[in-house]
Amino acid sequence: MYDILIVGGGLGGLLSGYVLSKEGYKVCIVEKNHQLGGCLQTFVRDKCVFDTGMHYVGSMAEGQILWRFFKYFDLIDKVKFKKLDEDGFDIINIGEKDYKYAQGYDNFKETMLRNFPDENEALTNYINKLKEIKNSFNNYSSSRLDLNTSSIQYFGINTFDYLKSITNNTRLQNVLAGLNALYAGKPESNPLYVHAIINNSFIESAWRLIDGGEQITNHLADSIKANGGTILKRSEVKRFVMNQSDELIEKVELKNGEQIEAKKFISNVHPVKTFEMVKSNRIKKAYINRINSIEHSISIFSIYIVFKENSFKYFNYNYYHYKGEDSWGVRAYDASKWPEGYMAYTPATSKSDVYADSMIVMTYMKYDELKQWENTTVEKRGEEYLEFKRKKAEQLLNLMEERFPNLRSHIKAYYTSTPLTYRDYVGTINGSIYGILKDSSNPFKTLIFPRTKIPNLLLTGQNINMHGLLGVSMGAFMTCGELVGLKYLFGKINN
Numbered sequence: 001m002y003d004i005l006i007v008g009g010g011l012g013g014l015l016s017g018y019v020l021s022k023e024g025y026k027v028c029i030v031e032k033n034h035q036l037g038g039c040l041q042t043f044v045r046d047k048c049v050f051d052t053g054m055h056y057v058g059s060m061a062e063g064q065i066l067w068r069f070f071k072y073f074d075l076i077d078k079v080k081f082k083k084l085d086e087d088g089f090d091i092i093n094i095g096e097k098d099y100k101y102a103q104g105y106d107n108f109k110e111t112m113l114r115n116f117p118d119e120n121e122a123l124t125n126y127i128n129k130l131k132e133i134k135n136s137f138n139n140y141s142s143s144r145l146d147l148n149t150s151s152i153q154y155f156g157i158n159t160f161d162y163l164k165s166i167t168n169n170t171r172l173q174n175v176l177a178g179l180n181a182l183y184a185g186k187p188e189s190n191p192l193y194v195h196a197i198i199n200n201s202f203i204e205s206a207w208r209l210i211d212g213g214e215q216i217t218n219h220l221a222d223s224i225k226a227n228g229g230t231i232l233k234r235s236e237v238k239r240f241v242m243n244q245s246d247e248l249i250e251k252v253e254l255k256n257g258e259q260i261e262a263k264k265f266i267s268n269v270h271p272v273k274t275f276e277m278v279k280s281n282r283i284k285k286a287y288i289n290r291i292n293s294i295e296h297s298i299s300i301f302s303i304y305i306v307f308k309e310n311s312f313k314y315f316n317y318n319y320y321h322y323k324g325e326d327s328w329g330v331r332a333y334d335a336s337k338w339p340e341g342y343m344a345y346t347p348a349t350s351k352s353d354v355y356a357d358s359m360i361v362m363t364y365m366k367y368d369e370l371k372q373w374e375n376t377t378v379e380k381r382g383e384e385y386l387e388f389k390r391k392k393a394e395q396l397l398n399l400m401e402e403r404f405p406n407l408r409s410h411i412k413a414y415y416t417s418t419p420l421t422y423r424d425y426v427g428t429i430n431g432s433i434y435g436i437l438k439d440s441s442n443p444f445k446t447l448i449f450p451r452t453k454i455p456n457l458l459l460t461g462q463n464i465n466m467h468g469l470l471g472v473s474m475g476a477f478m479t480c481g482e483l484v485g486l487k488y489l490f491g492k493i494n495n
């Protein structure tokens, strides 16, 4: 009998497991894969470590919010980071021109003003708005975390409309929206707060993980075990079993038939899938219908390139290329013109600062393109699927070579992933990259709280708060706060 059973060993499950095992609860985490981490999983090809879902993080300078979370999670001295270029951690290439995002608000503004000299007022307003929104969210990066509900006023504001309201310069609007791939935003519905929290964190400071994100997973797992916790891998949960009076969950049943009892349960699995595993009259049909009707973010196609030794120079920034003028338009691509843009970067390794051993290139891909293989499983999708992947990779490489001439001559080998890869490795709906899409036109429909109608079942991760390292850390606090008190947990960070 455990105090807490956590279903899913993704970032949300591990962080919650860390908090609660540290607080003295007897915790067990059950993960369906042989590798923990969910989107934090890495894989190795030709001795290169590839991340599947953790490319860079923000607010990691000493004293900033993610740094303070990492300090609490005992990760600060264990995980290796590299600061991206101060004067251009992200380059947005639009209309054949490079626009740099610089770190630090003054630097960010000065750098933007070089390309948009008449837009001082718009940029000042933009920066002030980002800071204002960030401060309304439990003081995401000020010196004290606090209980704060003033953020609600921003839920209904749309990013696209807001950017249009501060400037008539459409190029600047598109450059400021140029990181929309980080939240897979749709112009008609993306809430400004999602844009603001994410852009703010990177403008504060932007970092790459050296040698991949798996270090986070491994150190968290070690700490949980050192705190007396149990982690069971290759243990897929099939259902949550209610007690006889349909009041509480009593245990989970694994795919292999094994049953594990606990007093309380936390699900790190997508809410749609979680409630498919719970059969209880306590969960109202209206709630299920609402959750099932929420739209999910689009998926992606990725190329993982292995370079010939000492052949391709490492670049210390991320490169976002847009073929057209509209940085939002890439996700709504017409299949005949795919790909409409991409994000590319060279992962940081402890091997060399000068040469890159690999590169990851990502672009959106709709799940529908993979429909004919949707009933297949990993490594068993057939020759036609492999041919589809090869064709798509070559199309993407053709577009890449327009900006990185002769890229192919540096390549030793490349590997690819599709929406089906994400669906099958992480268990996301249709390979959706960030899960639930928040909607500024109907904000409360897309808000899901950690607490459920079953008193001993909580939710965590899965974009319930927000996705990403920062969003999921804050989300784990909100989930665990239901058990030990959020104010108490904030106190741990503040002190």
Ligand SMILES: Cc1cc2nc3c(=O)[nH]c(=O)nc-3n(C[C@H](O)[C@H](O)[C@H](O)COP(=O)(O)OP(=O)(O)OC[C@H]3O[C@@H](n4cnc5c(N)ncnc54)[C@H](O)[C@@H]3O)c2cc1C
Residues within 6 Å of the ligand: 007, 008, 009, 010, 011, 012, 013, 030, 031, 032, 033, 036, 037, 038, 039, 040, 052, 053, 054, 055, 056, 057, 235, 236, 237, 238, 268, 269, 270, 300, 425, 426, 427, 428, 432, 433, 434, 460, 461, 462, 463, 466, 467, 468, 469, 470, 472
């Ligand atoms: C392509 C991509 C790029 C990204 N880039 C960044 C980035 O640069 N920076 C950043 O901060 N964030 C990034 N993110 C987002 C970040 O990776 C995620 O928000 C975060 O890792 C999600 O963690 P999670 O706990 O919510 O869920 P998940 O990672 O989805 O974890 C859920 C876990 O539950 C397990 N599971 C599912 N069903 C069951 C079951 N029935 N029984 C047992 N276990 C089960 C899964 O195997 C998985 O381990 C990226 C994501 C993607 C996909």
